[in-house]
Amino acid sequence: MSLLEVRDVVKRFGGLVAVNGVSFSLEEGERVGLIGPNGAGKTTLFNLISGYYRPDRGRIIFEGEDITGRRPYEITALGIGRTFQIVRPLSNLTVLDNVAIGALLRHPDVDEARERAEEVLMMTGLHEKRNMRAGSLNLPEKKRLELSRALATEPKLLLLDEVVAGLNPSEVDELLEVLRRINEAGVTILMVEHVMRAVMNISERIVVMDYGVKIAEGTPEEIANDPRVIEAYLGREEF
Amino acid sequence: MVWRRGLSKSLLAAIVVIIVIIVAAAALMMQGGGGAVKEVKVGVVLPLSGKLAETGADLKRGLEFAVEEINAAGGIKSLGGAKIVLVYGDSAGKPETGAAEAERLITEEKVVAMLGSYQSAVTKTVSEVCERYHVPMLNPESTSPTLTARGYKWFFRTTPHDEMFARQHVDFVNWLNKKYGNQIKTIAIIHEDTEWGTATARAWQKYFTQAGYKIVKVVSYHAATITSMDSEIDTLKAANPDLVLVASYVQDAILFVQTAKQRDFNPKAILAQDAGFINPSYVKQVGKDGFYIFSREVFNWDLGQKIPRLREVNKRYKAKYGVDLNGNSARDYTGVWVLYYALEEAGKKASPANLKEFRKALRDALANLYVPGDKLIMPWKGVKFDSNGQNILGQGIVVQMMGDGKYHTVFPEEFATAPPVFPMPKWSERG
């Protein structure tokens, strides 16, 4: 049984079909990249999986359970964590509290949740900033905060929406290392990423979307050489 | 264990503070004491600020004028000429503020009695405080029937209330019918929806139905936000009544008359329950459109022709304040005199030095008081309180605005200065 199965999912906004009949599945423990040019429907797909949008057609199955149309918080509770492309820190709370709120999902006791949050922050490298207001962090730190918070909900599947964007190369490497360790701890990762180096580096498998349609799927090498993928990117002079 | 340490230190500090406070309080308690009785304090709670501040100032003039007269004539003789002193509290028109002010006057100022408080809602809470503290309260100007239906022992009201007025309305309409050949059979009511308008409408329904009239329509509206009365007047017009009874404040009264004219609504008579209809700004605003409308009143300028005592008082009053007595100031003026008669009686039995005893004596004096009509400036038969504290000898009058733009007393006949114009001319027939 796959961990996550997306079956023929469609989402329309008015006349625009943002996601058009996409299907794929994730196995437990995988690291999968989701790429595609701007407007390909990647973030929409994330929003569909995490319950922020309700699909017009199709099913989403998580651990054998149909979660189509469930509310976002229910889906988080089932074990799917996510980050937001445009960061959404709880600005007036401290970094630690941000993460602790995530941890409260599995550890209703506040002290326990805070301890758990500290552990997560150690892992993601934000521990030193734990008492700062989340709103006062810089962008790379906010991205890490997004990741830490999602991690604190102890997900089985982590949906990462451009967590390394805006980081310098050494920071990217650091973060990829963190992601690897998270994955080794048993968390399946599906990441949307624009930084090709990062995706190619970390993904075991890559799904490519364009205009709301899945156009390719395969190992990084296969994808790098897939003419449809090259066409999709080069055709629009965007890389 | 931080807790325990924190607490013990706190506890110590707390005890110290408490001791300091108690010592200070005790020291302050030592001071103070009573003096000789040179004056008798009477508390007054009125709307001195707020939307009714204008009315409050008017009432205050009536009270003060009476006090000046009494003090100038030698004060309370049974207390060796002690002067009456009024102490004021401002209700700002709010029941809870009125109650708090009453408490202050009773406990801090040690007043022997209370006067006021104009709005029935405020009078309710103020009188409740008085009842609780056993302080007699004389209410000269609130007309809610419920005030004297509570079985209070310390509350006395000189003015007639809205149910008595409604009964008098029936008398008046009966009288009209007898005089002009039974023209009024059907009646419609329009009233604003605060306690006053609602209670008045209820009383009208009760007494007019009892007297055999047919109530064909009752319309209520929310005066605070009314911007148009077209629909209201149209519903009345559809019911086609012979007589319309109106309970309105100023703005809605003006709107009522204007809309009635605009919609060409022609009942045979319009009978209002004072308030808006006797307000100077109403009179100014509606001009000739207000002619021939009847209103129930407690007082009218032309009463001086029938009540000599009023003529004199009003002359002095006008010389002092530049305005005539009106229904409000005259009632409060009367209230002070009634209280004075009771104070004279109470002074024979007790002294204000013993506040508790004196208040009790004053209450008993009020309960047994009889003031004949010729000692008053009001068109009443006198003042005599029933067991609920309601003056049973009071009555209203009915006035009608005539072609000179002034209200003239038309009922009861012993106070009438002009015959009524009935039915009122249609709008289309007016000049």
Place this chain on the structure above:
Amino acid sequence: MGALRFIREGLSGRRGLYFAIISVLMIAAPLIFWKLDMPFAANAMLLCLMFSIMAMAWNLLEGYTGQLSFGHAVFFGVGAYTTMILMLYYGITPWVGIFAGGLVAALVGLALGVPLFRLKSHWFALATIAVGEIFKLIFISWDYVGGSAGLQSPIVPESQKLYYLQYAGSYVYVYLALGFLGLELLVMYPLVRSRIGYYLQAIREDEDAAMSLGINPFKYKMVAMFFSALFTGIGGGIYTVRFRFVDPFAVFDLISVSVYITIAGILGGIYSFVGPIVGSFVFVPISEYVRVYVVSRFPRFYGLHVFVLGAILLIISLLAPEGIMGWLEKKGLLGGGEEER
């Protein structure tokens, strides 16, 4: 047991000392007012406490959950009327009635929450104003609750004083309000320190982000609404026993109830737990002082006290939007830099 731990923590160290001193002052003050015959001061203190109770309850919704309500007069009024009706029509003691009033207000809050919490920010605020007006108008024309005349409870014989909680003056009620404020602190402090408190703040900051952390915003807004309406309703119950008279104009007033509660909260600081109490103890005396000592002397200037409140509110919103407590904290005057949330 968790709750007890939070309270213990909250009272440890210097904060415990402050708390003890303030409590002692509060308990001693009415005695002094009574001994010195200062009914007006006692009444002002009662108002401060009532507004503390209600502003703190209001702040659970605004400060913690980010739902700005201008309709708390609804809960105040419902609480006041429930206590009165139970006492007047059914002879039920207000000792029970005040709690019942709070509970009915809380249920009304939940019922209103179902539609209202579908609205965001401005819209929620506007809708609460409309709800307040609707309640006022309905109570004006509802005969069972006395209509526009309101309801007044009769004076009971000496022997039933305690049962009906009828005492002269404000003194006894100051203790009653202190008791309820204490109860509220006992309930609210552990609440905001617990998971629920964190969840509410997450909702205030960003509902979508909160959902991604497994938080059901509607559910927790309803929890906040429940406690907010509950204690505001209790405030109404205290009003009823104190003045023994309710009418729709006084209890459902937009300005002198709903907006005053809001002012107290914002003035004290909505991001601070005790802010609303501080705000009430600043705002009520200022308002009362201007009203009694300026407006009563010069009735010509009626409205001045509200104008002054408006000016204070404007200054706060422009210069110190975080309120008195937030400002003190920023200036480091609260000592220790202990986060006060």
Place this chain on the structure above:
Amino acid sequence: MVGLDYVANAVVSGILIGSVYSLVGMGLALIWGIMDVINFAQGDFMMIGSFVTYWAFTLAGVDPLLSIPLSFLVTFALGVLTQRVVIERVLDAPMVSQITATFALLLMIRYGAEAAFGPYTRRISVPYADVIFRIGSVSLQLPRLVAFIVSLGVALAFYVFLKTTYTGVALRAVSQNRMAAYLMGINVRKMYWLAFGLGVGISAVGGTLVATFLPIYPEMGGFYALIAFIVVVFGGFGSVFGAYISGIIIGVTESVSALFISPSLKDVVAFLLFILIILVKPAGLFGTEQR
């Protein structure tokens, strides 16, 4: 029981009073649409307009209709001042600060006026106050008819201004995208001054118009502000012309429900409608969805 002619009259009467609600609502919608700020003091700026007219009439004998420009200019100036001193500072602040600031303005204007002028109600008696036209069973009071015509004229003039003048187009550009407008060389700050000035100025014209047939008192703004909120919500927030139509709809709803339900509950009907609309169609009847 209630005849058709009465319904016709209720509808006409509703349209006439509704056109004044429209003006207050339009001003609110303009400010709301351009700056995303709810001006809680909108009704109180309207009250200022009424008082300007009242003083011009009583002190200098200026006919209320002639005082429209005066009332507009005075409130326009006050509006610009308010924008510069208060609103500008809270534009990017959290919602609670914005609401607090305009609510503070409400308290200061309303109760400042009460302290300055006294709480009393005033009226203007224009000589033509009781000129009445009758068309069939429908009757029209001249001042109300004039109010309707003027409000229609103001709304049209405003429409032309927004659609055809450079300033109008710039205003609309600012409302759609502040940053883009700025890059195009539009002085956004001045546009905001203009928007707030215009917004309260138009409401003040409404204040002048009601002054010819309804009472004037310092607290009058409260009721009209509530109505204005309903109007804006109904018409779609930020939609100035939706506001005009919906003002009239509210007026008619009120007068017709007074006829059929109960006059004392007509405001309840309006408020319920308000809550219903924001629940069902938060974008209003004429507006477009916006987050």
